[in-house]
Structure formats: structure tokens, C-alpha cells
Amino acid sequence: MADDLNTPATAAGPGVAPEADARLEDLVAFGDGADPARPAGVPGSYARGDSPRWSPEAIADIQAKAQMGRYQLRGFSTFNKHLPSFDELVFQPATMTRLPLEGYREKCDTQTVLGDGLGKVEEPIVLDMPIYIAAMSFGALSANAKAALGRGARKAGTMTCTGEGGMLEEEREENRTLVYQLSPARYMIDLDHIRKADAVELVVGQGAKPGTGGLLLGMKISERVARMRSLPEGVDQRSTSRHPDFLGADDMTIKIEELREATDHRVPVFVKMGATRPYYDTAVAAKTGADVIVLDGMEGGTGASPELLLDNTGVPTMAAIPAARRALDDTGMTGKVKLVAAGGIRSGADVAKALALGADCVMIGSAAMIALGCNSPRYVEDYQKLGTEPGACHHCHTGLCPVGVTTQDPLLSERVDVEAASERVHRFLTALTMEASLLAKACGKSSVHNLEPEDLRALTLEASAFTGVPLIGADRPFSW
């Protein structure tokens, strides 16, 4: 047996006194202060692990699957560590070659119009800022959270989207402008609600789980959610990924015409998709006749997704936007079809970078949830019950949201104070807009929509290669 366990030396070699042998062995083994818990002859990783492949997470993941016999689900967004970040891009404000605008005195236009480009729509959407709140369904979110988002968006002069769970009375009431989403599952879709909408959105996919349908676990299928979705209470809803009444893009063109007829050509039609082949998907989506394309990168948030899809599918937002913009340029659709980008937008700097890369508008999901109260350090014992803590929570799928944002439990839901939460959402949206326009003005732009890739430089080779933005220093895009 190999002697790499620190058992006291007992066996003596021939002709050596046993006590002397043990003393020598002890000296050799521990005379230099070695740790008795660490066997000799093995590297320092013995206790620590340190395998980059069999990390503690990988081991725990296998143990969990071996217990459950199925893949794992969770909320929030990807934990993949290898995604590029907007932090790898920086603005290059005006200096000698350009003039900046006065940050605190001169105006920078932030108004954003969606649905005007094709001239097919009587009432395009006009927002006071290039930001709106992403589709997050009633079901994923509590009714109070939906109401607070709607009220906050209205105060800030922007809009929200119903998400796939149908139109909630509270949200129609609170929102000034509301996008009504038709997902493949078509929960509670009818003429009455379509005619109450300010835009209609066909969702083909989302960044967190492209190629699959919505997911809502039984803990959140309350009586009201069940009624709105025509589901038995308490089932685990796994929605379809394909629409029930069209397949390819040519059929979708006809579907979009149907929606225009149903709304009497009054409101814009949006198509939302997860970023997977953004260049080609955007070109095809633009050809369907939609007014607005919403592109959700792989950082996009979710109420519940298979974890493996979060971490192993899609294109990061930063790389998806320039590809989509190129597609619109190449097909002559820039200006006609508007591009909304989403997925991992945290700050006004991220907003400005998304606009500079080619988005006409951005959409925020997770950030809006956090403004509502997600991950706030209250009800700490309830985070602990979920095995997490404020700042690290990603447990939206459990329906036990400690702050009442992503739950259907009536008591937990009450933890969202609609007025206070809406005010936080309002202030956050205002702050984002202020940040984005501060950067735009420093770059000499009188409108946030004039931000352009030239205003950016990439700090890393990857960011430059992904976006085509010049590498800082080299001043040209990294390319092969």
C-alpha cells in the first residue's frame, strides 16, 4: 500500500531499531512544520480541490440530478462566466475633434418613437426615453408588482409589456402605454384585450431560453393565474415553443396582417426573439412586416428556465445588437423597422452602449425588478429559508419571493407597496435616462439616438471582435 497517509510509522526496516525509525520518520514528515492533516507527497490541492473541470458546482450539479432525475430549473439569468460585458466598452467623449454638449445645461433629446417607420400604423408609440420595461407576465410576477411597474412606467413616460400571461386589469389601468404579448401558448388572447392594447407583440423566443416556451411552476399557478391561463390550478406549466397557427416566416407575414386587421391598423406589431442567429433572424423578421423587432440576448432575465439553457444557449446582447443592425442596414430596413435590444442592461451606461451599437431602444427586465425591491435586504430570514441571501437570490421559480415581486402568495405579494415601488421604478428609469444622456452629451450628441459605434472603443480583443468596435489603442477593430 502506498504510504501517503499520515499514519504513524510502525513498521521498521530490517536492522533498524523501531523507536529510532519512528522518530526519523516523524522528523522527515513534520520537521519542517507540515500539516498533519495533509499527507506527504501530494500537492496543496489535496484539501482544496481546484479541479477546473470537477468544480464544487459541477459535483453538486451531478448530485442534484442524481437525486431528482431531471434537469434543474431556476429564475434570474445566466451564470455563465464567459460572457462579454458592456464594461469592456468605453465611450470616447468629444475633445479636440468634436465639441461636447453642456452636460447640465444643453438639451439632449431622448424621445423614442416605435412603429412609425413603415407608415403602416395610425398610432405609433411615443416614449419619453429610449427605455421601457420588458415583458414579465402576471404569473411570473405578482399583481402588485405588475401594477407598480405600470404606474412607475407611466410616471416616467414610458411603457411596459404584458408578458405571456394575458392582460391584467390592474396593469391596463396603471399603464399609459401597454404592449400586449401573444406567446405560442396564447393565454387569454381575444379581441377585447387586443383592442385595449397600444401594441401587439408576437413572441418567437426569449434570450434566457431560446427555442423553448414559457415555464411557470405549480407553486405560482394560483386560482387567478389558472383562470387567466385556462390551466388547472397547481400544474407545472410548460408552454409550447411553436405558435399554434403559423410555422415559417411567410405564414407569419399573414399572421401580422391578421393582427393589423384585428386592431384596424391602429397600433404597431412587435416581434420578439431570443438572439441566436441575430443577423439572419433579424433580416427575416424584418421581412415579415413587423414594425418593431425586439432582440433579447442570452443574458436576458427569466421567471423560470432550465438552467442548462440559461448557461449554454444564445448570443450575448453586446454581440447581437451590431449583427441585427447590420441586417437592417443590409436589407434597407434601418429607420423602417425599429430595433429594441434587451438582456443584461443594468445602467444608463449600458443603455447608451446598446444605443451606440445600433439599438433604437432598450428594454429592462431584471433591473426593473430590482428597482421594485428584488434582492433588497429586508425579510432576510425568508431569503435564508430559500438557502440564499439578499444580493444573491435567484429563486423566482419557487414562488416564495421574499419581497413579494415574483410570487402569487397573497401575504408575500403585500410586501410590494405599489405606490412606493412605482416611485422607485420611476426614479430608476429617470436616473437611467439621465446617465445615458450625460454620456451622449459628453460625446457631443444632441440626441441619444445619435450615439454611434464610433463613440465607442473596446478594452478587450473579444469585445472588439464581437462588436466590430475599434480596439482601444489600435484604433481599429480586431479582425482576422
Next chain:
Amino acid sequence: MSALLQGSSAEAQVVTVEAADRPLREVNREIREAVAAGHRVEVVEPLSRHNLAVGLTGEGHVTFRGSVGYYCGGLSAGGAIEVDGNSGWGTGEGLSAGHITVNGNAGMSVGAAMRGGTIHVRGNAGPRCGVAQKAGDIVVEGDIGYSTGFMSHGGRIVCLGNSRGSVGDSLWEGVVWVGGEIERLGIDAVVVTPEAEEVAEVDELLASVGVDGSGLDWKKVVAGQKLWYFEARDAKQWLMI
């Protein structure tokens, strides 16, 4: 002149609308206004055009003298539509109230995601009939295509003829009734013996559209509920192994 008014009584006029190559928006507006006002509309030369009679309300009646394309009567919340011919994909999709009769065959996804009302197909219906249906009734006198009732949440699909494969796949609380032969059941679909009063309710539905279903050997297809919960014990169902 495209919308031709006949008769003098304000309540029940007969309006003739020509579809042909006129702008769809105009054609639909004429149909919509007449049906909302409770009139009878005759649409001539529908030429299998898509999106005819989308978004109807009211108590009027419209007859298409010929075949129609995709989404005829789609997203309607009223009106009675009769298609004197065949209909394309998504006939009556998203219907919430009203009545649609197709005298010929209907294409794929008739009654998709409908929330109420009745759709009656005298011929055969294509695949995915009643897909994602939420409520209401679909009656098909002929055969139904594959994946009929796929993920249907509620309501009834009643087929007097035979069913192709995968009938009742992944059902929630929707029910598919088949009077003829079933080629193959869908994932998690099971055939149960109906109660006498359920059969009486189906007979009542059929009688309401003037169809006699007596003497048929009804197979009632419902969910086996093995796809309702995301639990490993049911993994074989969703892996289809």
C-alpha cells in the same frame, strides 16, 4: 360600388361585398360594420384570400361564396360566418364568441387557441385542429388531422370521422371526441369511457349544428396527466421513451 345594400328594413338588410382584388382593409371594414349592425352579408369572389372577416362583433351573418384563405373569422367576438367552400389555416383562431361553419374542408389549426363560440366543419379538418384551444366547441363531420387537440386547455373537439396520429397530444383539460377510428394516440392521451350524460351533451351540441351523431362508438380522449407535473417519475412520458 362594392357594398350593395338590398331590402328596405333597417334591421335585416342583405349586403353584398365583393372581395376579389379590392384592398383587404376595405372589404373587412364593410363586413365588420354590416355584421356589427346585425345584417346579412354575402361576400362574392373571396378567392381564397387571407384574413377575411377578422375581428367580427355583433349578431350579423356573413356568407362567403367560395373558399377563403388563412385566419378567416380569426379573433372574432361575435357574428356567424359560413364558408361555402374550403378554408385555410387558422380558421376561427382566437375566436371568443360567435359561430363559424365551413361547408368544405378546413386547413391546419382550425380553432387554434379559441376562447369560446362554435366552429363547425362539414368536411375534414387538417392537422392541429383545436390546438391550444381554451374553451368553446369544434365539430368536424369528416376526419381530423394529426395532433388534433395538441395542448388543448379546455373545450370540446368532436369528430364524427376518423383521427390521424397523435390525437390529444399533451392535453390539459381539453377533450377530443372521436366517433370513428383513432390511428394513434398522442403523448399522455388516454381514452376513457364517457358518462351517459356527457354523451348526451355531445349529442346536444351536434343537434345544435344539425348533425346526427347517434349510433357512433364514441372514444373520449383526455389527458393522462403525466405531463402536468415536472417530476422525474414522469420522465418517460416527456422523453417519449
